[in-house]
Amino acid sequence: MSEILRCENLTKKYANTTALNSINLTLESGKIVGLLGPNGSGKTTLIKLINGLLTPTEGTVLVNGNKPGVKTKCNVAYLPDNSYLNSWMTVKQIIDFFKDFYADFREDVAYTMLNRLGITPTTRLKTLSKGNKEKVCLILVMSRNAKLYVLDEPIAGVDPAARDYVISTIINNYNPEATVLISTHLISDIEQILDEAIFIQNGDILLQKSIDEIREENGKSVDALFREVFRW
Amino acid sequence: MKWTLDKVKPLCPQICEQVCLQIALGEFKPGEKMFSVRETAINAGVNPNTVQKAFEQLENDGILYSVRGSGWFVCEDIIYAKETLENLIREKTEAYFTELNALGMSNNAIKNYVKEWENE
């Protein structure tokens, strides 16, 4: 298995807080990995560092051996935790936008998925419901044939039916050689589809293990272990 | 059959067991093609890698075999799958008896109770 992501002594400090504290982390290709931690634990910071939206205070992050840049951006599909699309665009316009910039974007896949949701290409993004807008974002990201998918809180704040939709969309569309990194604090919904779990707290990585290992060693679900570790 | 996965136990062995049950109960006949890894993963709501691992283990146990390029098939000989079903039935029966024993019922009392319950 080849390595897709490597963080070495990765540190990120804000004004007076340390968001990531010299973490070391490697991810292999072909896995679905959960980045699990409470709010404010450093999940989003790590994800933004991977995408080059933040500059590390110290240390390095390498995607497929490269520092964040044009090369890594061709290979990483990123779903931010907030809505980031130009709301004046129509669905078709945003699809054309993705198609123009990402060579790995599969237009047909995107349209098939949109069709299934009953979203027509001429719809303006701002007229979509919040749930549908989030689904469109997910569809755009999962329609890419990327090497690393980074999904920041894809299931936070969605109803259970939408959660199932998100999970099946991820499983259905990711390329088996690619790695999917999903950050969340809602573990019970997602732990079944994970290969590996990373626990992160106050900028430190507490644990990185396969789900079956965690279940076997602790005799409990990852969710239960999480609640135990992060009890206040 | 609906997938029922225990959240506390490791997933891979659970999937192996459930696939065995599906075969033993005739949902997939000997020699028949299985659902693909991805389909199975989506039905079960788990990761394709986990299903892949489970199928590989079932291949070692002689329950499934893979054909390059066309997927997974059930072996002609499904003794092992049937054994798994029998084991499960035995386990459940044992568990049932143990539980009721703990509630102060003797084995004979349980059998009588089951007969009465059936006639109702």
Next chain:
Amino acid sequence: MVKKLFKHEMYAYLRTILPMHMILIGIGLLGRFVQLFENDSTAYDIVFWSSVVAFCIGVVVCVLLTFIFGIRRFYTNLFTSEGYLSFTLPVTPTQHIFVKNTVAFIAQLFSIVMISIATCVITFGDVCVELFRALGYIIKQFYIQYSQHTTLFILEIIVTLVVVISTSYMLFYACIALGQRAKKNRVACAVGIFFAYYMILQVLATIAIIIVNTFYEELHIEEILNYLYYHPIFTNHLGWCLAIVISLLLNLLYFAVTKSSITKKLNLE
């Protein structure tokens, strides 16, 4: 990639700037229509002058909004939530800055062309012909005075305009990008940086004047001024070329500042 960026950037501009200028042309048409009913009544005067004032306000608004839109677009598209998409495109910071700057410039040009068209519309007829005649007369006078140098002057003026517009956008980009280095109140910081920079320039200019005044003799200022006065063609060329070179140098400086801020210190929150 640059081509695609260009395409999408142009579209984003067009959808706000085109309607704005179409409205201006509409005002021009309306103004011209009013003139058809020309008479000596006060009512006509009021309507006529309101249409002229409305048109002038329209021109100012178009120029200002086009400029502000160019600055705002740089900020919102890169440093607000839209930046999440912009900076995850496989595009380098240099390409982003280049495209933003060029398209902002093209928008200004577009605005100038549209305003000219609108002016032709509102003055359609004798006034318009008169305007063109005046313009022709000015150019002709220049040719008489400076002969073949006029073509060069016109070229120099055009180049200066191009460079100055690009540089003024670049200055705002640099301020915005520098403001992003702050931990909070980033927009306020950008504004602060802009005014601080402006003040520093003023101080530098004052110092320069003081130096010139103090060393009037030693620097042979008198002779230089005299020379320039008696060689107007040379002085003009020198002036425009200096403007172009200085503006270009500043442009490069602002670009470098913007680029390094984006490459090394990007922190989207």
